[in-house]
Amino acid sequence: MRIISYELVPLAIYRLFSVDFFFLLVIIEDVNIAKSYANQPLHAEIGGIIKSHSENKTDIRSIVIHIIDWNQVHRVIDLGCGYGWFEEAVLSSGKSFDLIVGIDYLKENGPAFMNYAKKIAKEAVFKASALPAAIDFPAGYFDLVICAYSLYFFPGILPEVKRILHNDSSFIIITHSDSMLEEGKKFFDFKNLRTIIDNFSAENGETILRKYFTSIRSIDYNNSLIFHKNDEEDLGRYIDFKREFIKKDADPDIVRETMLRELLNNGEFRLNKNDRIFMVKK
Helix, strand or coil: CCCCCCCCCCHHHHHHHCCCHHHHHHHHCCHHHHHCCCCHHHHHHHHHHHHHHECCCCCHHHHHHHHCCHHHCCEEEEECCCCCHHHHHHHHHCCCEEEEEEEECCHHHHHHHHHHHHHHEEEEEEEECCCCCCCCCCCCCEEEEEEECCHHHCHHHHHHHHHHEEEEEEEEEEEECCCCCHHHCCCCCCHHHHHHHCCCCCCCHHHHHCCCCCEEEEEEECCEEEEECCCHHHHHHHHHHCHHHHCCCCCHHHHHHHHHHHHHHHCEEEEECCEEEEEEEC
């Protein structure tokens, strides 16, 4: 996942993607959110908590892997690749291809991404770069473009995705519902969080994609995280992981304490974890 940094993105890039200046200021202020994704061990820990407490036991990555026609995939690019979350699942599936490119704001994610990428592709490349920005590959070069849980940070990349995507090839997006953390809304107004997610969510994603693409399919991934008594530590860790998302709206420590109190009072606490997969073609 990457966030635009004011110093890194020249004015020409702003103009290229016609990004609203106010929108840029909002994103620039949230660079710390991007930095929170640099801790791979923490990511693995939170991933384990999500898996353990998910009502839906199907790995969303397995759904994506199932719907892709891998016979047509030779060159892949992952925008907001992070530490290689998607590539980890591809490795487990036994799929392989000729080239994979990962682009991420955080150079710290490079070694972990490359560890997975080298095992699933003949050639692997990692680029540390802020998005949106021009992607230095020819038009129609990639058979598959992946963007998992990050497009809401750089929706201005969509014209460039359309350019680099080969005809009849797929652009896969995984994104959150705008109901993320809705259970906390009766206590807190997560205005900043909604501003980020509303840049590209399950609910408005198709409308945004229609500006650039004609073939759009979606698959809903309905899920809740369920915590019971004696799960206080896991719930606290999960809320702490969202700290950078929510701290502009409320004190994260108070949010954690409030939700833990709800768990203790009710014996169960559920968090909305609904997501949506978009499968897009030109």
